[in-house]
Amino acid sequence: MNEQIVWIVLKRLRTPFLVIIITFAISILGLVLIQGTDNNGDPYQMTFFDAFYFVTYMASTIGFGEAPYTFNYEQRMWVSFSIYFTVIGWFYGIGAIVSLIQDEALKKALNRNSFRNHVRNINKPFYIILGYNGITKSIIDRLNGHDYRLVVLDKDEEKIDELILENFYPNVPGFVGDATNQKMLKIAGIHQKNCAGIISLFEDDMVNSKIATISKLLNKKIDIIVKATSKAQLEHFRSMNLKHVKNPFDIISKRIYYGITAPYIWLLEMWMYGHILKLKKRDQFPLGKYIIYGKGRMGKAIQEGLQKAGIEYVIEDFDSQRYIEEKNTTIFGDDEDIHRLIELGVKESACIIAATQNDLLNLTILNKAKQLNPKIFTMARENSLDDLNIFQASKINKIYIVEKILADATYSYIARPLADLFIQEARKKDDEWARIIVYMLNNITGMNPMYFETVLNDANAYALTLRLEKGENISLADLRRSRADRNEMLHVVFLLLKRGDNIYLMPDARMNLQIGDELLIVSDEENYSDFEYIVNNIYELEYVLGYTSS
């Protein structure tokens, strides 16, 4: 238990203890001094033990009758006095203890203590998440327990209650506290050796920046993942040497740019986030004129992407709040609105994007546009995850959920670092390269391949490391042999190999492996488990390497 709490309790208990001791002492002394009468009528003096025994059960109002002999009147008078005297003492003492238990300050200290202990007892690497909301919840859902443990700090007590009611397994300790407060960050374990990093995705850039600065000072080694929505903020974070700045609008802007100019690179990226590895017709961004409704951060990001891609567009300065106030409705589409849509050229446009901050308005804008031009490609911004079903039902071609994008990007950075790296590298290539990769993956592993990340070390590839330690040359091609028949190929593709700071995209099959190589492998469940057998089992490995013939 924390020292501080012990002291709070002891100090508070001082007076009640004193009261109880004094009331007991006086009652006992009185009983000893008063002369009693025994069963034969002879006088006797109570010993201290008799008196102590009697007062103990009398004061706690248990009541056993009179001992050792029936009392005489002097004794009864004194006992009558003592009963009230000691009972008051007890009640006061008990009352003080009860009010101490209910004390808010003590409760807070106790909670803080148990939170601190929880964090201290985490022995896996963990991330500190600041703020509990839809985004961080989905990060917790996916990260917790598999790769990392998590700890949450939030200013709002209700949010922490929500977190506790979620009942995550393994447990996610949460505590009410201001994330910009150094002390709270320390309690959340920022100094701990196994603290992997801190995730700060607040809406307010200033808060993120403050947290980043404090965290950087408190612990230089940890990863700091922050959200930045403006260019200036981004620059600021870059100058602080933070590598993991997440900007959801930047991601959207890039996706639109790649979606239009290099659909296969876009496809590879989307596949990493769970899309199937096939370019469907309705995924393809149309060429032609684009209409953007909404000139907020999202609208501007889309504008940027379109500009880079060299697409003609109009951007409509549409403020959802002002619209609701003026027209007193969230349904878009009166005569004035339709007139405006036609004026913007909805009939000859290829695509309309509704990027306002109101979901219902976004939906109705797209509906109206579709009525005017049934062929138009529709894209919407979805602001809150709650209305997911309405959006899915309304047949919109593309939906951008800022929260989800941010959560996905953070998750993939933390848990799938090689996939993240692969996307970055792939963006440097051209679309033709990406198209070939997609065809190759489809041919070898099917339409819906999975990807796995592994490090060649003792824990993940036992047999392989044994051989590599002996100085043997084993190439990637050797590992692609089937363990059923070594002349057959396993359906796996090595997409990326990371050795120290060197990154090999689509590594050469003749490349020799080294201990500590990180591999991004594309395969299906079955073939990947074969691969794991081969690198971990000495006999399987010997077979595929051709040492034994069976």
Next chain:
Amino acid sequence: MNMHKIISGSFFILAMTVNFGFFYGEPTVLEQHSSYELFAAIIVNLIATVLKLGDRTQLGAVLLATSIVADIQLIASATVWAFAIYVIGDVNIEAATAIVSLSGGALLANIVSVILFVGDTLKSKR
């Protein structure tokens, strides 16, 4: 002048002096040791202990420790006494010596406590 200091200081010293009063006398002869004095010593010691509760300083912790030792020894002394009378039925020389020497141990703890208290008082300039 600090009222709490006066009260707690007087109880520390009273605990020691009352304890000495009980301890003083031939250890084998229980008649020379008053049970009232032992009772007073226990009560005063308990009060002194409670007064030391909640002091966060290093010295406060040590004072509390010595006080707890004194309490344990005095209560042990009273327990031995009650045990000798009511369970064995006879307070022999062995029991009498144990009663008195246990309170002697408590007296040592009291003395340590008072020395620490005095030392702290001398050390403080104001």
